[in-house]
Amino acid sequence: MMTYLNAVYVLDKLRMLYRRMGYHFLGFQAVAKPCHWLKKSLLSKGKEFCYKQLWYGIPSHRCLQMSPVIVCNLQCLYCWRAHEADLGLRPVLPSIFEKLPYDDPELIVEESLRIWKGILAGFLGNPKVSSKMAKESFEPIHVTFSLTGEPLIYPYVNDLISLYFERGFKSVFIVTNGTYPEKILNFDREPSQLYVTLPAPNEEVFLKVTRPLLPNAWNKVLESLEALKSIKNPTVVRLTMVKGLNMLGPEEYAKKILKAEPTYVEVKAAMNVGFFRKRLSLASMPRHEDIVTFANELVKHLPGYRIIGEYLPSRVVLISRLSKPIKIINA
Numbered sequence: 001m002m003t004y005l006n007a008v009y010v011l012d013k014l015r016m017l018y019r020r021m022g023y024h025f026l027g028f029q030a031v032a033k034p035c036h037w038l039k040k041s042l043l044s045k046g047k048e049f050c051y052k053q054l055w056y057g058i059p060s061h062r063c064l065q066m067s068p069v070i071v072c073n074l075q076c077l078y079c080w081r082a083h084e085a086d087l088g089l090r091p092v093l094p095s096i097f098e099k100l101p102y103d104d105p106e107l108i109v110e111e112s113l114r115i116w117k118g119i120l121a122g123f124l125g126n127p128k129v130s131s132k133m134a135k136e137s138f139e140p141i142h143v144t145f146s147l148t149g150e151p152l153i154y155p156y157v158n159d160l161i162s163l164y165f166e167r168g169f170k171s172v173f174i175v176t177n178g179t180y181p182e183k184i185l186n187f188d189r190e191p192s193q194l195y196v197t198l199p200a201p202n203e204e205v206f207l208k209v210t211r212p213l214l215p216n217a218w219n220k221v222l223e224s225l226e227a228l229k230s231i232k233n234p235t236v237v238r239l240t241m242v243k244g245l246n247m248l249g250p251e252e253y254a255k256k257i258l259k260a261e262p263t264y265v266e267v268k269a270a271m272n273v274g275f276f277r278k279r280l281s282l283a284s285m286p287r288h289e290d291i292v293t294f295a296n297e298l299v300k301h302l303p304g305y306r307i308i309g310e311y312l313p314s315r316v317v318l319i320s321r322l323s324k325p326i327k328i329i330n331a
Contacts, residue, residue, distance in 0.1 A: 011071070013087055015070070026107070032116065032147065037060045038050075041061040056326065069153050071149050073217070077211070145172070150180075158186075171192035176195065177197050177199075193235070198237050198257070201248065209242070234263040241291060243283065253298060265305065267291055267295040268317075269316070
């Protein structure tokens with residue numbers, strides 16, 4: 001049985017790895033790291049950007065990507081993050097999550113803003129970067145809880161959402177694996193946009209893809225999809241596709257999606273980056289045309305929904321009942 005000391009030892013090993021990978025710790029677990037698209041946006045003077053800017057109005061150079069935790073209760077094959085098993089360590093089990101050290105939400109917010117300026121300082125004075133954009137990047141207006149781990153494990157997630165809004169952030173996105181439906185039903189203040197990942201069309205494929213560390217994980221995901229209907233702000237069901245693994249059964253996916261009644265459905269390729277490459281081959285990453293083909297099959301089973309956008313650089317297709325995406329922020 002894993003003890004508290006065993007768990008902290010494992011987390012220390014993960015922390016050492018994440019530091020080598022360029023993650024910046026805000027406390028013991030909370031981390032921040034600028035994404036590929038933030039840097040691309042700055043270096044291209046705004047000509048290249050993330051699909052969230054294209055569809056949802058989130059300016060890539062003002063987006064702070066972070067997570068309040070580095071632990072997760074799934075071990076998804078396609079995940080680019082490191083799992084304990086990748087390091088030859090025993091996973092930290094959900095039964096001990098409540099005993100783990102978590103960072104104070106005020107400390108997370110303050111440290112994320114302080115450290116962010118240090119991370120991006122090198123772009124100031126760079127002739128390839130617009131000075132206006134560089135200065136704006138020092139003052140992020142959007143935060144995404146999605147960098148690593150499962151953000152809804154964090155016990156003070158409601159406080160963290162509120163504090164970012166209080167600090168002037170215009171939007172807070174949360175990406176969850178759907179194993180905490182009770183938290184989706186009990187937000188004090190809803191995130192601006194909530195994503196639930198649907199990684200499989202049925203339980204058999206789910207167990208193969210996610211290798212859950214908790215019992216009843218599939219039913220938790222189904223409960224979270226039902227809970228999405230209670231969210232007033234935009235919601236997203238994201239399908240992360242892996243060739244030869246979960247890219248099948250569009251009609252089964254559709255049945256689950258229709259129960260969630262999301263604002264959007266994103267069909268996205270799992271990317272051959274990070275620790276994905278240690279578990280899966282390059283052939284497992286779908287091409288953009290594969291994603292488009294699957295999305296077209298999926299939408300046939302989603303009455304009232306249609307494809308409203310696609311973005312080749314991210315290999316992603318956007319499906320919605322809307323005619324166009326909601327612009328949460330004017331970029």
